[in-house]
Amino acid sequence: xxxxxxxxxxxxxxxxxxxxxxxxxxxxxxxxxxxxxxxxxxxxxxxxxxxxxxxxxxxxxxxxxxxxxxxxxxxxxxxxxxxxxxxxxxxxxxxxxxxxxxxxxxxxxxxxxxxxxxxxxxxxxxxxxxxxxxxxxxxxxxxxxxxxxxxxxxxxxxxxxxxxxxxxxxxxxxxxxxxxxxxxxxxxxxxxxxxxxxxxxxxxxxxxxxxxxxxxxxxxxxxxxxxxxxxxxxxxxxxxxxxxxxxxxxxxxxxxxxxxxxxxxxxxxxxxxxxxxxxxxxxxxxxxxxxxxxxxxxxxxxxxxxxxxxxxxxxxxxxxxxxxxxxxxxxxxxxxxxxxxxxxxxxxxxxxxxxxxxxxxxxxxxxxxxxxxxxxxxxxxxxxxxxxxxxxxxxxxxxxxxxxxxxxxxxxxxxxxxxxxxxxxxxxxxxxxxxxxxxxxxxxxxxxxxxxxxxxxxxxxxxx
Numbered sequence: 001x002x003x004x005x006x007x008x009x010x011x012x013x014x015x016x017x018x019x020x021x022x023x024x025x026x027x028x029x030x031x032x033x034x035x036x037x038x039x040x041x042x043x044x045x046x047x048x049x050x051x052x053x054x055x056x057x058x059x060x061x062x063x064x065x066x067x068x069x070x071x072x073x074x075x076x077x078x079x080x081x082x083x084x085x086x087x088x089x090x091x092x093x094x095x096x097x098x099x100x101x102x103x104x105x106x107x108x109x110x111x112x113x114x115x116x117x118x119x120x121x122x123x124x125x126x127x128x129x130x131x132x133x134x135x136x137x138x139x140x141x142x143x144x145x146x147x148x149x150x151x152x153x154x155x156x157x158x159x160x161x162x163x164x165x166x167x168x169x170x171x172x173x174x175x176x177x178x179x180x181x182x183x184x185x186x187x188x189x190x191x192x193x194x195x196x197x198x199x200x201x202x203x204x205x206x207x208x209x210x211x212x213x214x215x216x217x218x219x220x221x222x223x224x225x226x227x228x229x230x231x232x233x234x235x236x237x238x239x240x241x242x243x244x245x246x247x248x249x250x251x252x253x254x255x256x257x258x259x260x261x262x263x264x265x266x267x268x269x270x271x272x273x274x275x276x277x278x279x280x281x282x283x284x285x286x287x288x289x290x291x292x293x294x295x296x297x298x299x300x301x302x303x304x305x306x307x308x309x310x311x312x313x314x315x316x317x318x319x320x321x322x323x324x325x326x327x328x329x330x331x332x333x334x335x336x337x338x339x340x341x342x343x344x345x346x347x348x349x350x351x352x353x354x355x356x357x358x359x360x361x362x363x364x365x366x367x368x369x370x371x372x373x374x375x376x377x378x379x380x381x382x383x384x385x386x387x388x389x390x391x392x393x394x395x396x397x398x399x400x401x402x403x404x405x406x407x408x409x410x411x412x413x414x415x416x417x418x419x420x421x422x423x424x425x426x427x428x429x430x431x432x433x434x435x436x437x438x439x440x441x442x443x444x445x446x447x448x449x450x451x452x453x454x455x456x457x458x459x460x461x462x463x464x
Contacts, residue, residue: 022104025111028118035097035125036190039251042090042132043344043409044262046083048288050136050445051409056428057294057402058326062271062286069287074436075425079449079464087136088448091129095143098126103146120180124192124200127173131204134166135413138444138461142169158455167208174201189247190343195226196249199347206355207417215359218352227349229379234307237328241343248347255334255341262340268326268407269313276316279335288407290324293428298403303381308406326407350376350404354397361393369393373400380404394418416443439463 021027052058053072060073068081077084101122105115133140139160147153178197187193198217205214221227230236230246242252254260269277269284290309298305313323331340353372361369366388373396374384380403385396401414415421422438429436441463452458 022100022108024108025114025118028101028105028108028110028114031097031101032118032121032125032191035094035101035122038090038094038097039128039346040253040260040262042087042094043251043346044264045267046087046090047132047409048264048267048407049083050087051412052407053288054425055411055415056291056424057406057411058288059291060287061289065287074434075429075438075442076436077442077445079446079452079460081446081448084136084445085448085450087132088451091133092143094129095126096146098122098129099144099146102126116180117184120177120184120194120197121192123173123177123180124197127170127177127197127204128200130166130170130173131200134163134170135207135416136445137447138163140166141458142166144169159457160459167204170204171201174198174204188252189243189250190252192249195221195224196347199248199352202352202355202359206359207413209362211359211362215356215363218356218359221352222356227352229349229353229375231379233304233379234327236345236348237307237330237342239331239333239342241345244345246349247345248349248352249345251344251346253341253343255331255339261334261336261338262329262331262342262344263338264329264342264344265331265334265340266337268328268330270323270325272313272315272323274315274317276314276318278332281316282335282337284325285337288326290326290406292324293431294402294406295324297399299382301381302403303379304403304406308403328407345408350379351410354401354404357393358397361390361397364390366390366393369397373397376400376404398424 022031049069049072053060053069054075060069065073068083071077071081072083102119105119108115130140139162141158142161142165143156145156147156174197177192178194178201181192181194181197184193198221202214202218202221205217227248228245230244235241236244236246253262265278265282266285267287268289269275269286270289271284271286273283275281275283295309295311308327310325310327311322312320313325314320329340329342329344331342334340353375357369357372370385370388370393373393377384377400388396398414398418398420402411405411412421415424421443422440425438441461444461446464447458447460452460
């Protein structure tokens with residue numbers, strides 16, 4: 001074996017290499033689109049399972065659930081849970097890709113306006129990933145650099161940092177992103193915008209109980225008149241829900257392209273071989289189905305009920321049988337599992353209104369809070385609330401959010417934010433005669449075992 005100085009080619013012409021990439025605006029555009037694409041998998045299963053299956057919103061109704069699914073359904077998560085591992089991996093991949101873009105933008109020879117846009121989008125995506133992770137796992141490694149070699153990774157401080165430091169990064173990223181993206185127009189709602197950055201910032205403030213800060217930034221969104229409630233609630237979750245006026249930030253899915261569709265059609269529908277609601281009589285999986293309790297929680301006349309939950313399923317015999325299942329994001333035009341073409345709206349204007357109501361209620365403005373709750377209730381065909389106390393509004397908001405965002409992955413995060421997870425879930429389990437309980441340490445999830453095996457210095461959250 002001998003070595004030559006001119007034999008080995010380090011930059012094959014048919015491969016993208018970092019020495020030839022990140023040179024022009026098209027390169028950064030490509031890198032950003034790839035980063036957004038990672039969010040498809042995050043919301044396709046993992047966040048849906050965590051956000052709803054862990055709560056009184058949903059339950060598994062099929063004979064062979066996985067261990068990870070059962071753990072969520074019984075609120076008994078372990079460090080080996082594959083969905084938690086997937087969330088960790090996907091979110092840190094998003095952070096890494098964002099850091100790659102941010103680092104290379106500094107020296108890129110592209111127009112300043114495009115550079116600001118790309119930086120704003122990358123900051124939003126990094127904050128988006130960290131916001132999910134900090135609420136789920138608590139303390140985290142804080143990474144703001146792009147690594148160029150294994151040695152740099154080994155030398156970097158990968159210890160977990162306090163939650164306050166993680167939120168500090170999230171707030172800085174989103175505040176800057178909102179400024180950089182102000183005035184940027186023509187982008188799809190599947191791309192970051194100033195409104196999306198402010199909405200996520202308001203949610204981050206609310207989660208930390210920074211109510212005045214949350215109220216200020218959320219009111220800016222309301223006063224911008226950039227978004228309105230969609231008059232037809234069901235339109236938000238059916239085919240053709242692209243770019244609706246209520247959408248602030250959405251995750252695009254496309255039917256007919258391998259790997260670009262979503263799995264909601266199977267996840268939210270019954271695990272029946274005799275079902276005839278899809279082409280080719282495709283079978284559902286029964287993994288995340290509405291509970292009888294949430295189905296009964298709607299007020300009489302609530303327009304959201306018939307477009308969120310079905311009470312019966314049509315069989316191949318032509319008859320109907322009583323069966324609760326979800327309708328949101330279910331693509332009834334596809335006969336292939338994992339091929340749904342309906343977009344998931346991660347941030348929408350109804351959330352802005354209800355978060356603002358929560359923030360002002362906590363700053364002792366009960367009457368103002370009711371005004372904004374009633375905007376959402378009016379769309380649902382329900383009467384206005386009035387004369388409620390601060391505590392009564394808290395409970396009214398809890399119920400309103402549960403029904404407004406059913407099967408959208410919000411419930412677990414909402415109950416943790418308001419400190420109500422244990423009270424609500426322990427009462428729910430007791431009412432069903434189940435011995436399950438949510439322990440004190442289970443208000444956050446365990447660090448995935450695989451990550452601790454790779455880096456033992458991460459440690460584990462207390463109680464796991």
